[in-house]
Amino acid sequence: MSVRWRHYNRALHRDIGYFSVALIIIYGISGIAVNHVADWNPNYSKSCEIIETAPFEHDERDSVVAEAMRKLGLTEEPLNYFRADDETAQLFYRGTTYSIDLPTGAVLRESNPPRPVLYEMNQLHLNHVKGIWTYIADLFAVALIFLGVSGLFVLRGRLGLAGRGKWLLAAGTLLPLLYWVWYTAS
Incomplete structure (x- = not known):
């Protein structure tokens, strides 16, 4: 009976492990990225560019917006406009801000495009997509728990839980416990 149980344990551990590899990689890479927020x-990179244009001739809102759109080749109206002082105007677009020095015509274009692939990960x-993904993420969490527990019983003997495995299990268990004790004490 014990041999059969180990056979099924190994087979399930292997198959669930193969099935989970993509999510393990996604969650691992994203976890590292988010830990260093x-x-x-x-999620977003920052891009700055200085664009030189001729000095602006107008200083009232509608004229500045129209002149900026023409000089910068913009086709859409800005979402918002802000006049920081007499010499500076800002145009706000989704993900991009144009800061204009009216007397010189210098424009600082700042944008925050999503980081390819990492944004999606x-x-x-972080389950921002919600919906059915919540249940997929829950199933993945259950799969990780199963992989952790079933992995304890894949090997037998001196390499398994009865041998060096017990020491590795103890060390892996002590690490978060000791950190938690240190963290709560400080």
Whole structure:
């Protein structure tokens, strides 16, 4: 009976592991990216460009917007307009801001495009897509729990749980426990 149980355990561990590889990689990469959110924006990159144009001739709102659209080749009206001071105007578009120095005509174009692939990974990992993905993510969590527990019983003997496996299991269990004790004490 024990041999049969181990056979089914190995087969399920292998098959669920193969099935889960893509999600493990997505969640792993996204997890690393999101863990360092204090150092960078894992979803968007920042792009700045200075565009030189002729000095602006007008200073009232509608004229500045029309002149900026013409000089910058913009076809859509901005979502918003802001006049920081007498010499600076800002045009706001979805994901892009144009800061215009009216006397010189210098324009600072700042945009925040999504990071290719990483943006989508983060959306899945952080469950921003909601809906059915919530249930897929829950099933994946159950699969990870199964992989962790079933992995304890894949090998037998000196390489398995009865041998060096017990020491690795103890070390892996102590790591988060010791950190939690240290974290709550500080």
